[in-house]
Amino acid sequence: MPRIVVCFKWVIDEAYIRTGASQELDLENVDYKLSDYDRNAIEEAVRLKEEYGGSLVGITVGVPEATKGIKDALSRGPEKAYFINDASFDNLEPSQTATILADVVSSQIEYDLIICGEGSSDLYAQQVGPRLAEKLGIPCISYVQKLGIENGEIIAERKMEEGVEVVAAPMPALVTVVPDINSPRVPGLKDTLMASKKPVISITKDQLSQTYEPCLQTAGILAASMERNCVKFGGELEGIAGFVESLLKEGVIS
Amino acid sequence: MDFKLTEEQELVRQNMREFTEKYVDPIAAEIDENSRYPAEVIEKLAEGGWLGMPFPQEYGGAGTDYLTYIIAVEEMSRSCASTGFTMSLHIGLVSGAIYNFGNEDQKKKFLVPMAKGQYMGAFAFTEPGAGTDVSAATSTAVLDGDEYVINGTKTFTSNGPVADIYVAFAWTDKSKGRKGMSAFIVPKGTPGLRVGEHFKKMGLRSSQTSEMIFKDCRVPKENLLGEEGQGLQIAMDSFDHGRIGIAAQAVGITQAALDESISYSKQRVQFGKPIARQQAIQWMIADMGTDLSAARFLTYHAAWLKDQGKPFSKEASMAKLFAAEMAAKHTSKAVQIHGGYGFCKGFKVERLMRDAKFTEIGEGTSEAQRMVIAGNLLR
Known part of the structure; x- marks a missing residue:
């Protein structure tokens, strides 16, 4: 029976982000949510547990105020959560997150399978899963759209650009899932109320075995802007020629 | 003072939103x-x-x-006011009446399946000639051996055609005036109980409303809710509870009107710029947001008083009155912001405006709320 670990991230809900006059992001009045693909990761973990038995714990790295995120994740199925928190953990880069997770997972958690979302809703760097697997020295299967366990092995369908690849890996292993894998169920009211009663193991920075310096520096974050212009062409020969020429110029056709 | 919701309350709102996005938003227009x-x-x-x-x-x-x-009713109503109302009616009004006035056996037999959603409830109170004027009711219940025999016609019974449990009101002794009415739990299928005419409503259309006809309808004595003669007290107390739910429904509707207005006014371009940059529209949206906050605070305050075990009748009426009138006013403004498109089927504001009107009428009209509030203030 697999012992499953699911990683999740509490992120800014992009619906609340406003753009300032000079394209800077206004994060003053934002709300937070569980990263979208992590909901798929948790749902898949719950589904596997329902099918194969075993255990399920959640793990996250974040700021100490992210307690609502822990409850949100717990309301979706994990039995308990590891909450690695520090005030300085608000802007970690993926390599730091992966190193911190690896530190705790390798020293405190017995596991057969780790499930991550393919990428987070905020940065979508797609780095934490593969880096965590690398640090733990276990196989990593990314872009997973279907997951099962057969004869003690992970069988995964990977959604590739052209077709589907089916792979197997011995456990322990790590998979990162895409949203096609399932449709996360909505937690019931009782699941939400019960979440507060589930155990949360809080791990602070000084309990980690090393400190992690960032190797990236964020110079700034600006909203992407899309320039639109409207050009009208007539239906006569001249207009059509102009239209084609314009498409060629913009690189739409060649 | 503490204006902060607990994490559980915030999560419940979030989960209800997730629920409505998944199951209700896609069908709300169709069921309407x-x-x-x-x-x-x-x-x-x-x-x-x-x-x-x-x-x-x-x-x-x-x-x-x-x-x-x-909060859950508000969030549901933001997506679909009909379903928000069904929740409020079933939980706040009907199940609440049995919880607050039922004996242990009645709670086990009726409240448990209702709370689990296996049985849905309806409140058979209003009569064709007796709306706000309860004294004009004509339904009667006469004790015959171990059974009460109920006769009368109830109207505008929400959930009438779909309910499993009816809490019905009838005079057991009209000469006793306010202490002459009693409440009864009547299960669906009781001989003598039938669903009458279904009403075609302008709003809240997916909530089912009908007449309920009681003709020599016999219910066992143990289905008397509370004491004989306590009916009116049960009804008034239940309406006090129900009104906080209708206020929440109105808040949800107004929130939806604001959401739609903001989103539309930022996209709709006239005179070379989004209409959100016209002061005329900005003022409507500013008023909408302000009244919405006031209505929400009144509503949450009434619920908070109830949670503190303090009297909340006046505050429930104030919340319901204000929230309903603001919903009616601002859904109309939302349609105005949408212009001709808002007047057509297909934009949510058109449904919101029709649904909002209900909140000024159902579970006590705005005029009835003013009577309650004035009665409290002038006591």
């Missing part, structure tokens, strides 16, 4: 258009434990406070 009762949504609500929110777990509920339940 076809006047269809969304049995599949009610089933999902039951599965999720949403239909018995504020009742203790021993009675099949989830044991939340009233405010948490009110």
Whole structure:
């Protein structure tokens, strides 16, 4: 029976982000949510547990105020959560997150399978899963759209650009899932109320075995802007020629 | 003072939003258009434990406070006011009456399946000639051996065609005036009880409303709710509870009107710029947001008083009165912002405006609320 670990991230809900006059992001009045693909990761973990038995714990790295995120994740199925928190953990880069997770997972958690979302809703760097697997020295299967366990092995369908690849890996292993894998169920009211009663193991920075310096520096974050212009062409020969020429110029056709 | 919701309350709102996005938003326009009762949504609500929110777990509920339940009704109503109303009616009015006035046996027999959403409730109170003027009611209940025999016609019974449990009101002794009415629990299928005319409503169309006809309808004596003669007190207390739910429904509708207005006015371009940059529109949106906040605070305050075990009748009426009138006013403004498009089917504001009107009428008209409030203030 697999012992499953699911990683999740509490992120800014992009619906609340406003753009300032000079394209800077206004994060003053934002709300937070569980990263979208992590909901798929948790749902898949719950589904596997329902099918194969075993255990399920959640793990996250974040700021100490992210307690609502822990409850949100717990309301979706994990039995308990590891909450690695520090005030300085608000802007970690993926390599730091992966190193911190690896530190705790390798020293405190017995596991057969780790499930991550393919990428987070905020940065979508797609780095934490593969880096965590690398640090733990276990196989990593990314872009997973279907997951099962057969004869003690992970069988995964990977959604590739052209077709589907089916792979197997011995456990322990790590998979990162895409949203096609399932449709996360909505937690019931009782699941939400019960979440507060589930155990949360809080791990602070000084309990980690090393400190992690960032190797990236964020110079700034600006909203992407899309320039639109409207050009009208007539239906006569001249207009059509102009239209084609314009498409060629913009690189739409060649 | 503390204006902060608990993490649980915030999560409940978030989960209800997730629920509505997944199950209700996609069908809200269709069930309105076809006047269809969304049995599949009610089933999902039951599965999720949403239909018995504020009742203790021993009675099949989830044991939340009233405010948490009110937040869920608000959030549901933001997506679909009909379904928000069905929740409020079933939980706040009908199940609440049995929870507050039922004996242990009645709670086990009726409240438990209602809180689990296996039975839906309806409140058979209003009569064709007796709306706000309760004294004009004509339904009677006569004790005959071990049974009460109920006769009369009830109208505008929400959930009438789909309910499993009716809390019905009739005079047991009209000469006793306000102490002459009694309340009864009448299960569906009781001989002598039948669903009369179905009403075609302008708004709240997926909530089912009908006449209920009681003709020599015999219910066992043990189905008397509370004491004989306590009916009016039960009705008034239940309406006090129900009104916080209708206020929450109105808040949800107004929130939806604001959401739609903001989103539309930022996209709609006239005179070379989005209409959101015209002061005329900005002022409408500013007023909408301000009144919405005031209505929400009144509503949450009434629920909070109830949770503190303090009297809340006046505050429930104030919340219901204000929230309903603001919903009616601002859904009309939302249609105005949408212009000709808002006047056509297909934009949500058109439904919101029709649904909002209900909140000024159902479970006590705005005039009835003013009577309650003035009665309290001038006491």
